[in-house]
Amino acid sequence: MTLTAPRGSAELIRAEAPVLAHNYHPLPVVVARAEGAWVEDVEGRRYLDLLAGYSALNFGHRHPALIEAARRQLDRVTLTSRAFHHDGLAGFAESLAALTGQDMVLPMNTGAEAVESAVKVARKWAYEVKGVPEGAATIVVAAGNFHGRTTTLVSFSTDDEARAGYGPYTPGFRVVPYGDADAVADAVGDTTAAVLIEPIQGEAGVVIPPEGHLRAVREITRRAGCLFVADEIQSGLGRTGTTLAVEHEDVVPDLVLLGKALGGGIVPVSAVVGRRDVLGVLRPGQHGSTFGGNPLATAVGTAVTELLATGGFQRRARELGAVLDADLTALHGHGVVAHRARGLWAGIDIDPAVGTGREIAERLLREGVLVKETHGSTIRIAPPLTIGEDDLHRALTALRTVLAA
Structure with a gap:
């Protein structure tokens, strides 16, 4: 049996190019593992996931109650x-x-x-x-x-x-x-x-x-x-x-x-x-x-x-949503032109002089934060509802750093 060494992100991305239809333009990261609000790439780097699968991951990656429900059913x-x-x-x-x-x-x-x-x-x-x-x-x-x-x-x-x-x-x-x-x-x-x-x-x-x-x-x-x-x-x-x-x-x-x-x-x-x-x-x-x-x-x-x-996740989205809204408001005039937020969901309009939405997403990737651009100069934030307040602040601090740079 021949053992193959695990390939790095760049090699895997190149391998995708000739065989996958190009209907997506993903950021240059190859995710291998995930839990909660965090993902890890094939080289062991960790990132805060502020996209959450376009809200498909409201309960975070691999929520234990959901994984257990799936495992029980897989056996039946x-x-x-x-x-x-x-x-x-x-x-x-x-x-x-x-x-x-x-x-x-x-x-x-x-x-x-x-x-x-x-x-x-x-x-x-x-x-x-x-x-x-x-x-x-x-x-x-x-x-x-x-x-x-x-x-x-x-x-x-x-x-x-x-x-x-x-x-x-x-x-x-x-x-x-x-x-x-x-x-x-x-x-x-x-x-x-x-x-x-x-x-x-x-x-x-x-x-x-x-x-x-x-x-x-x-x-x-x-x-x-x-x-x-x-x-x-x-x-x-x-x-x-x-x-x-x-x-x-x-x-x-x-x-x-x-x-x-x-x-x-x-x-x-x-x-x-x-x-x-x-x-x-x-x-x-x-x-x-x-x-x-x-x-x-x-x-x-x-x-x-x-x-x-239980209503707990809805309440958490309201409470952390207020934190998100306040932190984004503080960025107005510092690279953010405007934002719209409701709960743990926000669209952030970036000053074009600072960069496009895609450029900001790429810079945040280097800071260990995953977001998605949309319509030119806007980025979307939709973290898992399970994200901790410290991690939310960490992600928004990274956004401030990227905008200032």
Whole structure:
């Protein structure tokens, strides 16, 4: 048997180049191990993870309760398909419905699948319940949105990088400015099936709508007799200091889309949760997924709901979010032009004279902190909700150092 010496970061990155499709431009770090808020590369260097898998790792890397739930399930059964019942599905659905205050759960795998499912359900509901003529249903969406990368979802993206080159595009969507309730009201009509928005736009740079916007959208959709669909795939499950971001305005949508953190950073798990009379339009054979609601996914997903049911992670996000907001405010005029924060989630606009978002991310990497740039001069911060206050200060001190340099 021949033993091969472990390769370093540079060698592994070069090895990826000829065989991987170049749909990502990752930072030059090769992660080999992780725990909590920390990751370690193949050469033993440690980094604070302030991206947390785009909020898929709300509970940190390898949270012991989630790892244990997965291990227990791995010893029993991992997949049955929905052709049969399994003993974990009902419990998962009940716990997720209770956590979100909704009636019914449609389990899927990825966030994009959850959004696609909601589009289908909204259209079906419009034809069967609202009485929209077949083929005429429209859905109102917001500029700057990010709902996924399928052909249908990029059809109503306003980001040319995500959209260009994938036509012909799926019709049936009306795009309005984000946070503009009057524009939503003008776009809604007799054929409107739903208004689909992110309560906070993540990919756009953690863009928070004006106070009262979500309540206004809820009222507009109620008056128009259409659905309010909230995409909480990034903003939900504790990230903003509440279980769902819509709770900041005491709003209850008709459908809520969940993903990312629902799988605990272990397996892809997503779900559409909502009113029984809306999800109830689906009947056997009309929608499905081979892996949706599989035993391993529901075991991890149930453990996630149990962690959130205590309210401790939501409270921690609020408390540490106040620290994050204060530290970022102190950086205004010192390399930071502006920032937007809600809970442990922030978009930070860097002074272009200091560097691009990518350049700042690369400099932070050298300081042992991982972040992600978006839209030129903005970086996003979304640390695990388990991060310690000292580590959060450590990361923000590194940002100050990088900006000053």
